[in-house]
Amino acid sequence: MPVLLLVGAGHAHLHLARRAAALAAAGYQVLLLAPRYFDYSGVASATAAGVLDGSVGRIDVRALAAASSLEMHEGTLESLDPQARIAVTSAGELLAYDVLSLNIGSVADPVGVHVHPSVLRVKPLRGLAELDGRLRARGAQRAVVTVVGGGSSGVELAAHLSVRSDVAHVQLVESGAGVGAGLPAGARRRIVRLLARRGVAVHTGRVVRELGERQLVCDDGTVIAHDVALLAAGLTAPPLLAEIGLGDGRGVPVRATLQHVERDEVYAVGDCALFLPRALPRIGVHGVRQGPVLLQSLLARARGAALPVYEPQRRALAVLDLGDGVGLAARGGLWWYGTAALRLKRYVDRRWLRTYQEPVPLPRAGPGKR
Template sequence: MIVDPPPSGAPLLLVGAGHAHLHLIRQRRQLPAQRVILLDPGGFWYSGMASGMLGGQFMPQADRLDPMQLARRHGVEGIRGRLSGLDLDRREALLADGRRLAIAATSLNLGSTLHLPAAHPEGPALWPVKPIPRLLALRRHLSRAFDSHQRLHLVVVGGGASGIEVACQLRALAERHAATPEIRLLTRAPALLPGAPRGAVNWLRRRLARRRITVMTGLECCGPTRGGVMVASPNQPWGEDSYRFLAADHVVHATGLSPPDIVERLGLPTLPDRGLAITATLQSPAASWVFAAGDCAAMIDHELPRLGVYGVRQAPVLLANIAAYLQGSELHPYHPQPRALSILDLGDGQALAIRGRYWWGGRLAWWWKRQLDERFLSAYR
């Protein structure tokens, strides 16, 4: 690990405005750097309310923050742009516009993305759940289609929390427009929400049936074709009857999240499909001046699910360790919580909350989620 001291007077560079960096910006006074710079291409979209925005519960502006405005308020310089690489020998950040910045340290909080399969020229429209503005584009597209009385076939790929929320919010959006599309939820797993309590899954399946959402387990999407998608069982031997056709006008992919491509171009160790490798102190094992948190980072000793709550919990440790690094003090490890609370917004004033083996569903869970979401966003408005 590179342990040389940071250059005197060089700035701290925060790349990306994710959950953890919002906290660092608000606590800028605790960072012993003469200059702190935020590099980010656009607004912060809050993942906790993204599906609700798709379903029409929230206007887009309710789910979005301007990180540059937050940065100015707390004495952080803002640069609209993207990182294109790091010069590890000269300790410089390379910007996509050609600029080079000498830095004391940098922290990456870039979130995750989703790579779609190749589209078919006569196949369905394909939509990823990330970046979140794509869900806003889907909402606007479907709203026009519903208003023109198109009878649509919608397929959601992914039986985890994101896929379930998206399927429910598609039904909510349709109901706002008095439309009745066919909605199918497809997962390659044998059941929804792998690892969730059985009672929670059974409760959820009953809710989905009432919302007229067809659940198809044990099937994976093999790719788009004319008028729909081909699906198959992952465990079925190949043969002429291996594939089934599902009619689809739109397919939303809610599985297969991966770190942004830039992570692989930094010249630092990564963990396949997980992100930039980081130690317990949230540092790269090959460059102590590079920190990372959230979905783009992969802890070497812990495989964390891609949930915003982990970025939020990493934030105080990230803040303390960057400050300690800049001062030459001892850094402390981040210890992930063994269980995290997850609350699924089901789009009709109902939600399902799960934490470990405990769960509860209904309006109280939905109200609790609203309180948590509004509390988080209000802290940065």
């Protein structure tokens, strides 16, 4: 019986965990190595800012595994021997495998920037868990907060924090010419107006070289002081991938079949994968959509059939939660702003989360249902 080792509990592996019975029916012994909880990125800004309770976006991976009769090893990947096909866990376990799938996300680690340990990072998501508590602990002393990175996560955090009563001032620092890269031009202008109205100081064209506990320093000598700093830029694949020889900061290089370019027994999905057919942004939609393809690939592999390929959609719906009851949705060149956009986001997020927060094991797939 081939052993399938799933490392990480990202979007794609959660899909497989719910369908572990189908994998077992195909002949796999399935092992899952992952932390106890998965925090959903779609509500990360709102939970970090204290707008939503932290439990809203949290999935109990152990409970999901139990409901699916999936053998779970709680922890993270410490090291890997690709030749011997043995994984070493953070608990010191040795897990042998025949097929390996990696879904371990990304980290905020910009090249060439010295980052103080006190700085909170948007990835991995557990790095944001302290934000609300850190702001509340200041009591009557309102905080000056600096957010580094003007992408979707940085914009969401800056917008949310700007309406908190315990935040005195928010500063958003971006190395590019503007914030909201990837959004339609009109949507970017709408965000800039919103941030200005809320008193957010937006600094563009500023490359940060040192992000300290109380100030940051840009390469042009500009110094910006703060009480709390958040790093929402420089997303890369985890350094572990380079250490074990399966990738680099760009990710694990995979073909359209989601297999390693040189190792057919290794799959990678989500933020930790470098999709070679074309560059993909590190957004959750690809992890979600790669899940069914990965499942079908593993089932086809067990049958000796041709493997399916992942065909990314050219345009995906993106909805930003901008705090104070409003959001901004965009798809392609179309966009809209307001309360309806946020309601749509909440509906989509709740629907996806319910699938895994209220786990009901799916039946084994019969021969005609694979």
